[in-house]
Amino acid sequence: MRGRDDGKRLGAAELGGEPGERATLVQFSSAFCAPCRATRRVLGEVAAMVPGVVHVEIDAEARLDLVRALGILRTPTVLVLDADGTEVRRATGQPRRADVIAALGEAL
DSSP: OBOOOSOOBOOHHHHTOOTTOSEEEEEEEOTTOHHHHHHHHHHHHHHHHSTTEEEEEEETTTTHHHHHHHTOOSSSEEEEEETTOBEEEEEESOOOHHHHHHHHHHHO
């Protein structure tokens, strides 16, 4: 997973996260994406294990505005946001659980 250093903040409401969460795992998916299903499972498991972390899945086709604004080029793409909505890491493709947990360490 790689970080993004542009300082752009994303609102929890804009991405479907909950106010007061410590970190948000935002997954951009598409309907016929097999790795998206596996990514959903991994992120859901990590969010369930780590207090204060929420997983939000966004249909890339339904939210082309966000896809364009955030430079999402493929699915799945996962953004790790801290409590302020700042993107601290980004990954494309199916992430490994260990990588997601490590990225959360930067966000928490």
